[in-house]
Amino acid sequence: xxxxxxxxxxxxxxxxxxxxxxxxxxxxxxxxxxxxxxxxxxxxxxxxxxxxxxxxxxxxxxxxxxxxxxxxxxxxxxxxxxxxxxxxxxxxxxxxxxxxxxxxxxxxxxxxxxxxxxxxxxxxxxxxxxxxxxxxxxxxxxxxxxxxxxxxxxxxxxxxxxxxxxxxxxxxxxxxxxxxxxxxxxxxxxxxxxxxxxxxxxxxxxxxxxxxxxxxxxxxxxxxxxxxxxxxxxxxxxxxxxxxxxxxxxxxxxxxxxxxxxxxxxxxxxxxxxxxxxxxxxxxxxxxxxxxxxxxxxxxxxxxxxxxxxxxxxxxxxxxxxxxxxxxxxxxxxxxxxxxxxxxxxxxxxxxxxxxxxxxxxxxxxxxxxxxxxxxxxxxxxxxxxxxxxxxxxxxxxxxxxxxxxxxxxxxxxxxxxxxxxxxxxxxxxxxxxxxxxxxxxxxxxxxxxxxxxxxxxxxxxxxxxxxxxxxxxxxxxxxxxxxxxxxxxxxxxxxxxxx
Amino acid sequence: xxxxxxxxxxxxxxxxxxxxxxxxxxxxxxxxxxxxxxxxxxxxxxxxxxxxxxxxxxxxxxxxxxxxxxxxxxxxxxxxxxxxxxxxxxxxxxxxxxxxxxxxxxxxxxxxxxxxxxxxxxxxxxxxxxxxxxxxxxxxxxxxxxxxxxxxxxxxx
Numbered sequence: 001x002x003x004x005x006x007x008x009x010x011x012x013x014x015x016x017x018x019x020x021x022x023x024x025x026x027x028x029x030x031x032x033x034x035x036x037x038x039x040x041x042x043x044x045x046x047x048x049x050x051x052x053x054x055x056x057x058x059x060x061x062x063x064x065x066x067x068x069x070x071x072x073x074x075x076x077x078x079x080x081x082x083x084x085x086x087x088x089x090x091x092x093x094x095x096x097x098x099x100x101x102x103x104x105x106x107x108x109x110x111x112x113x114x115x116x117x118x119x120x121x122x123x124x125x126x127x128x129x130x131x132x133x134x135x136x137x138x139x140x141x142x143x144x145x146x147x148x149x150x151x152x153x154x155x156x157x158x159x160x161x162x163x164x165x166x167x168x169x170x171x172x173x174x175x176x177x178x179x180x181x182x183x184x185x186x187x188x189x190x191x192x193x194x195x196x197x198x199x200x201x202x203x204x205x206x207x208x209x210x211x212x213x214x215x216x217x218x219x220x221x222x223x224x225x226x227x228x229x230x231x232x233x234x235x236x237x238x239x240x241x242x243x244x245x246x247x248x249x250x251x252x253x254x255x256x257x258x259x260x261x262x263x264x265x266x267x268x269x270x271x272x273x274x275x276x277x278x279x280x281x282x283x284x285x286x287x288x289x290x291x292x293x294x295x296x297x298x299x300x301x302x303x304x305x306x307x308x309x310x311x312x313x314x315x316x317x318x319x320x321x322x323x324x325x326x327x328x329x330x331x332x333x334x335x336x337x338x339x340x341x342x343x344x345x346x347x348x349x350x351x352x353x354x355x356x357x358x359x360x361x362x363x364x365x366x367x368x369x370x371x372x373x374x375x376x377x378x379x380x381x382x383x384x385x386x387x388x389x390x391x392x393x394x395x396x397x398x399x400x401x402x403x404x405x406x407x408x409x410x411x412x413x414x415x416x417x418x419x420x421x422x423x424x425x426x427x428x429x430x431x432x433x434x435x436x437x438x439x440x441x442x443x444x445x446x447x448x449x450x451x452x453x454x455x456x457x458x459x460x461x462x463x464x465x466x467x468x469x470x471x472x473x474x475x476x477x478x479x480x481x482x483x484x485x486x487x488x489x490x491x492x493x494x495x496x497x498x499x500x
Numbered sequence: 501x502x503x504x505x506x507x508x509x510x511x512x513x514x515x516x517x518x519x520x521x522x523x524x525x526x527x528x529x530x531x532x533x534x535x536x537x538x539x540x541x542x543x544x545x546x547x548x549x550x551x552x553x554x555x556x557x558x559x560x561x562x563x564x565x566x567x568x569x570x571x572x573x574x575x576x577x578x579x580x581x582x583x584x585x586x587x588x589x590x591x592x593x594x595x596x597x598x599x600x601x602x603x604x605x606x607x608x609x610x611x612x613x614x615x616x617x618x619x620x621x622x623x624x625x626x627x628x629x630x631x632x633x634x635x636x637x638x639x640x641x642x643x644x645x646x647x648x649x650x651x652x653x654x655x656x657x
Contacts, residue, residue, distance in 0.1 A: 193536060
């Protein structure tokens with residue numbers, strides 16, 4: 001207990017520096033705006049903001065990117081409530097009851113409860129993170145290379161099977177990501193692989209550029225269909241944005257129930273805010289004495305998914321920070337940025353750089369307060385962003401993608417690679433192949449191969465090291481379960497998560 | 501032919517080519533000679549196997565459901581045409597980026613893309629936005645972030 005307080009003390013010393021308060025505010029505001037805009041989610045947001053983080057140093061970068069991540073969870077619901085279009089995937093469930101509330105003249109209460117639920121969900125989840133982060137990191141230190149390799153196999157296969165209905169396509173995406181990561185000079189033997197004489201490829205393909213290509217360019221290409229939709233009418237005149245005592249009475253328990261659920265789903269690889277929000281919505285409907293009101297403007301039907309998706313975004317940071325294995329698209333982008341800044345997230349982060357790890361965690365308390373302020377008193381101003389049409393927004397996102405890429409590498413050849421991967425992202429979308437496993441595979445691929453080979457070196461080439469310890473067997477079991485379970489579900493004609 | 505079938509076939513071919521290319525890599529002189537080769541070979545095999553499963557799965561589905569999801573024509577929709585135009589503009593932008601400098605190339609790129617989507621009637625807003633974005637980003641990067649972007653040739657600003 002004393003350690004935790006001491007750690008948090010270090011964290012707050014960092015988080016409360018004026019510069020870092022500024023970064024967390026910037027992250028929160030940008031995240032809220034990015035979350036609001038349909039077609040641009042937190043992963044795209046973090047990807048186009050990468051160049052901004054280069055000059056901040058690791059702490060500032062991490063604080064800002066985390067702010068964008070959970071800020072987007074706050075902002076996403078604004079669009080769901082006011083224009084019935086979720087700002088990002090995790091806000092889908094907020095349209096179910098948020099929009100009917102706004103339609104029946106209760107937009108103020110809807111905006112207020114979603115911000116309050118997000119705040120409570122985020123705060124509780126951060127407290128849980130404070131308590132669990134170090135034990136989790138220490139547990140991870142027990143892992144040898146074989147266990148670590150299997151852990152990554154588990155995380156990747158969970159991502160591949162949970163993200164879309166067709167798990168084969170998930171695995172194709174994962175293999176592509178892992179393959180890209182093998183291009184370049186092999187650090188263990190000095191052999192250059194798959195470079196075909198190109199000097200630029202010796203150091204490997206810069207994965208951040210692929211990320212910007214797929215997330216920024218690809219998403220914009222994908223959204224071209226909606227570019228000619230006219231300007232949306234957005235309600236801009238509001239009364240006081242707050243809730244009644246009755247609203248609170250109905251919402252507090254759903255918020256408290258959805259937070260742990262969202263957090264746990266967030267920690268799991270592959271399952272993110274979207275799944276957390278939908279599952280908590282469904283479970284609240286089950287708990288409710290008036291399930292018939294759900295979908296017609298029941299306030300608890302909005303409060304529950306909002307608390308859950310914020311809790312999930314905090315939970316998703318845990319595997320990235322403590323194990324060095326991101327479990328979602330956004331955390332993968334964040335990890336890519338950290339690697340570029342020379343910081344390796346993982347079990348040693350908490351021992352070697354406590355000020356960075358704890359600084360970020362402490363900043364999340366500050367950030368949640370900032371986001372609550374942005375989304376309650378300032379909501380009236382910010383929702384005007386929603387009236388910016390896609391045909392103005394998308395060209396600017398393209399511009400940001402190019403400048404981001406150039407800032408990373410200073411090479412115009414990478415701009416062409418950017419366009420190529422934008423089109424590749426579009427192809428994946430057409431073929432209904434999920435992109436998250438590819439991004440994850442690309443980010444952890446390098447470490448994964450090293451662990452695989454270290455394990456084989458330790459065992460003198462024997463394969464039994466991969467099932468030699470109880471931990472290995474547990475991890476293999478988990479991996480098999482993530483693959484077999486969806487197949488059983490599919491066979492029973494009941495998709496695990498239809499419409500996710 | 502469906503998109504799924506195409507991606508299955510492509511995965512199969514790419515996986516096989518990758519495995520073969522990995523096998524041709526020079527053997528390592530330190531440690532296990534197959535050290536740097538085995539892992540990429542496993543990946544290539546994995547991709548091929550997934551490709552085969554996908555092709556089989558999709559063929560069975562097609563036989564059962566008839567021609568659902570089959571790509572009928574290769575003609576571009578307006579949506580496809582827009583993407584093609586914008587991608588071509590992106591390539592042009594990339595090529596101009598260092599030659600014309602950041603401000604000029606970005607201004608041109610944005611003006612064309614904005615006009616394309618907003619129509620010529622709204623040319624004023626397109627010009628203003630493109631100008632503000634290109635100059636604004638340039639100033640932000642060169643002063644606040646101290647990242648040097650390609651300057652305008654001759655003027656060197």
